[in-house]
Amino acid sequence: MVAGFCLLADTLTFYYEGWHVYPPLSFWCLLVGIVLVDAALASSARLSGVVALAQAALAVASALLLPGGGALPDANDAGLLIAAYRAGAWLNGRRAVLALLYLAAGSIGAKTLGGTTDLTEWRSILLGAVKQALLAWLVGRYTTARGAHIAELEQRAVREREIARQNLADAIAEDRSAIARDLHDVIAHHVSAIGVHAGAARLGLSAKEGSPVSTALTAVETSSRAALLDLRRLLDFLHDSPAEGARQPGLGDLGELVHAMSAAGLKTNVSVQGARQELEGSLDIAVYRVVQEMLTNALRHGDGHVDITLRYGTSRITVTAVNPTAPSKRLVDDSPHRGIEGISSRARMFNGFASYGPINGGADWKTSVTFSMDGT
Incomplete structure (x- = not known):
């Protein structure tokens, strides 16, 4: 042009x-x-x-x-x-x-x-050469230098962003390693000790096999081993080095979870409504963890019984837990509700929602969580 x-x-x-x-x-x-x-x-x-x-x-x-x-x-x-x-x-x-x-x-x-x-007007001749040749040539040099400078600044900014991103990733990895070390040194040690002492107490009892005390100690051993297994998976994840073949538990492991809770004294009734569907990996893990938290809350604050309902829809899955609340274990207003907060957070990760609270005049506690199965 x-x-x-x-x-x-x-x-x-x-x-x-x-x-x-x-x-x-x-x-x-x-x-x-x-x-x-x-x-x-x-x-x-x-x-x-x-x-x-x-x-x-x-x-x-x-x-x-x-x-x-x-x-x-x-x-x-x-x-x-x-x-x-x-x-x-x-x-x-x-x-x-x-x-x-x-x-x-x-x-x-x-x-x-x-x-x-007139050749005597050499100043005018030189000024004409400056205007026609030198000035435009200098403008071209300046434009190129400025373009190169801008390109260098852009490349420098890209490099700085990459360095900052890498530093952030390194810092996150270092924090995750520190958290993993603390979990291993504190929680893993105490959970292992619980399992060992429970096993020793069970073996040292003169009570018959199958007695309530022996059953309770067996449940403690089983729960501690399951906790250590889950903790080991979490530590591998934090270290970004999962063991070969290792996986997080999902709804396929729900039977083992219910069995462990039953051994701990919680009668659990699980019902399924709608056609079962295969859930995507992370959603499957999230639903399992929500059920696990519901059972734990029922065991801690309930009266020994909980009804779990899995309702499959076309694009959603709803998990509902209803358990009677023991008067001596009912939640008070200043309770941290960290388990409930964790359930709500998992639901929001999958565009879902959670509701909870007392029903039947406060005699029962109901928790309901809905997850989206198609990301919408």
Whole structure:
């Protein structure tokens, strides 16, 4: 586009100023030359030096072909400016300097070889070369340098963002490792100790096998081993090195969970409404953990019985737990409700919601959680 406007400006100017100055043959030859050298401004950047030389040669030719005594008309002044800009912007080192010398020589040669130019006005000739060649060349150099500077700043910003992202990832990994170490040193130790002491107490009892005390101690052993297994999975996850074949529990493990809770003294009734559906991995884990929390709450605060209902819909699954509340274990207003908060948080992760509270005049506690199975 720039080359087209430049060609249009030079050809129209030369047509109106040069047709009555040059002989017909010279006029048409110069006009064709202007069209060719200005059209070359649209050529590849690597030809900028050749284009500058052609523009300078045409300017000198327009002065040489000028009949004596006539004023030198404008021939390719616009082409000289754009050629100088191209040379400054797209050439480097010696090639850029040579292109500038070509253009300056062409401007000076055209002025000095013109028929009416007074050679004593050398200041005017040099200023003309500065305006036609050096100024546009410097603008091209500045534009390129500024573009390179902006590109460098953008690359630096990208590198800094990558470094910040990597530092954040390293910090998170370090925090996760620290949490894993604390979990291992504190919780794992005490849970292991619970299992060992429960086993020793059960073996040391003189009571018959199957007695309530022996059954309770067996349940403690089983629960401690399950807790250690879950803790080991969590530690592997925090260390970002899960064991081969390791997986988080899901609804497929619900039977084992119910059995363990029954051994701990919680009678659990599980019912399923609707057609069972295979849940996506993370959703399957979340639903299992919610059921686990419901059973734990019923065991801690209930009266020894809980009804769990899994209701499958077309795009949602709802888990409901209803258990009688023992008067001595009922939640007080200032209770932290961390288990309930965890249930609500898991539901929100899958665009779901949770509701909970006393029913039947406070005699029962109901918790209901709905998960979306399609992410909406």
